[in-house]
Amino acid sequence: MPDLTPAARTAATGEDIWLLRRRDVTVAELVITGSDFPWLHANVRPRAGFQELRRLFDDELRLLDHLDADYAAWERAYTRIRRAVSLIAPDGHAVPEFLLHIDGQEAWWRWSDEPFPPQR
DSSP states (O other): OOOOOHHHHHHHHSOOEEEEEETTEEEEEEEEEEEETTEEEEEEEEOTTSHHHHHHHHHHHHHHTTTTTOHHHHHHHHHHHHHHOEEEOTTSOBOSEEEEEEETTEEEEEEESSOOOOOO
């Protein structure tokens, strides 16, 4: 399917789809499968360019499993993800804040429509 806006893709397929972008290139579609507020769950449909990012998500999950032992290491890993990608909501806007995990073909995340205040 051509690179439609998330809203157009949702209308065309009937699926609720978020996009994962690197710069202006869509590297994955996140097709909603359910939710557990505040988390959304989705199947990952990777596209060209996603494989280059896979290691970032694998590293983040590995460190998440040991969050209590080394929070700073997890935070550095997640910062690399945030610098590499943006998350586009079905209405087409990039959400300013999100916490996204990807494990294989499954993704789960939460987001905020408002930027978080700068940390001091």
